[in-house]
Amino acid sequence: AQSVTQPDIHITVSEGASLELRCNYSYGATPYLFWYVQSPGQGLQLLLKYFSGDTLVQGIKGFEAEFKRSQSSFNLRKPSVHWSDAAEYFCAVGAGGGSYIPTFGRGTSLIVHP
Amino acid sequence: SQTIHQWPATLVQPVGSPLSLECTVEGTSNPNLYWYRQAAGRGLQLLFYSVGIGQISSEVPQNLSASRPQDRQFILSSKKLLLSDSGFYLCAWRAGQAGRETQYFGPGTRLLVL
Numbered sequence: 305a306q307s308v309t310q311p312d313i314h315i316t317v318s319e320g321a322s323l324e325l326r327c328n329y330s331y332g333a334t335p336y337l338f339w340y341v342q343s344p345g346q347g348l349q350l351l352l353k354y355f356s357g358d359t360l361v362q363g364i365k366g367f368e369a370e371f372k373r374s375q376s377s378f379n380l381r382k383p384s385v386h387w388s389d390a391a392e393y394f395c396a397v398g399a400g401g402g403s404y405i406p407t408f409g410r411g412t413s414l415i416v417h418p
Numbered sequence: 419s420q421t422i423h424q425w426p427a428t429l430v431q432p433v434g435s436p437l438s439l440e441c442t443v444e445g446t447s448n449p450n451l452y453w454y455r456q457a458a459g460r461g462l463q464l465l466f467y468s469v470g471i472g473q474i475s476s477e478v479p480q481n482l483s484a485s486r487p488q489d490r491q492f493i494l495s496s497k498k499l500l501l502s503d504s505g506f507y508l509c510a511w512r513a514g515q516a517g518r519e520t521q522y523f524g525p526g527t528r529l530l531v532l
Binding site for chain 1: 424450452460461462464467506508510512517518519520521522523524525526528
């Protein structure tokens with residue numbers, strides 16, 4: 305069975321600082337990996353996704369993530385955080401075919417200090 | 419392009435009252451559809467998913483039910499709400515061909531049961 309771990313429940317950074325949110329997955333084959341962002345009271349918005357190929361994936365809003373098979377990780381990064389990035393971030397792993405039910409991590413809450 | 423709608427955006431209901439939440443998708447046909455719930459401070463819990471009209475799979479036994487009367491409509495219902503049904507309800511649909519599946523989420527419905 306697949307699983308996703310986001311080890312940090314909360315992360316606090318200063319505006320303008322760099323950001324890295326951690327995500328570790330467990331899956332028997334090549335995973336499909338996703339990062340979503342959720343602002344308060346909103347639905348989840350897809351930031352980026354990885355299926356295959358280049359292990360460094362560029363997303364929207366200046367985010368990127370790197371797939372590291374040897375570490376079973378898919379960490380999300382941003383070089384300079386803006387106050388508007390404060391939100392909940394979810395990592396997910398999926399497998400193709402069938403009914404397609406991805407597994408989500410518990411989320412990491414990002415707090416941005418001015 | 420595809421869009422997903424949820425109605426209503428916010429709902430306050432007394433314990434024991436019925437519930438009906440609606441999700442509609444535009445711009446696609448025969449999508450996989452999903453209902454998730456987020457309780458306060460917790461991650462995503464998959465409630466139901468549907469691969470077609472009249473086809474519903476339940477992930478968690480509870481007093482909620484789902485129906486799919488039309489190809490692009492997914493309804494979440496309850497005959498008698500419990501306090502524990504309070505939460506944020508998200509509808510999602512699956513996009514992409516096999517091997518490139520991605521979930522996209524609606525704006526959500528905030529339900530408060532008093």
